[in-house]
Amino acid sequence: MNMTITDFVGYLSAFLTTLAFVPQALQSWQTRDLSGVSLPMYSLFSLGVAGWLVYGLMIASWPIILANSITLMLACVVLYLKLTHKH
Numbered sequence: 001m002n003m004t005i006t007d008f009v010g011y012l013s014a015f016l017t018t019l020a021f022v023p024q025a026l027q028s029w030q031t032r033d034l035s036g037v038s039l040p041m042y043s044l045f046s047l048g049v050a051g052w053l054v055y056g057l058m059i060a061s062w063p064i065i066l067a068n069s070i071t072l073m074l075a076c077v078v079l080y081l082k083l084t085h086k087h
Contacts, residue, residue, distance in 0.1 A: 014067030
């Protein structure tokens, strides 16, 4: 695979922005405390990530596809927990 600097920046940025959601998803899963999580924000965010995923598929951009697939899964875990674990 011949990676250009553009590819590198894309993959690095995708990795970092996706990794940023792991702590929230893990904390939410472990504690089931989602009192500080905004349902409207995560709902809109998840829709936006789904849009980015569709866009990535349309232009066949692997950094966008991979990052948004993983981020959407993490955001959906938080949304699911928020909707099912009311305190």
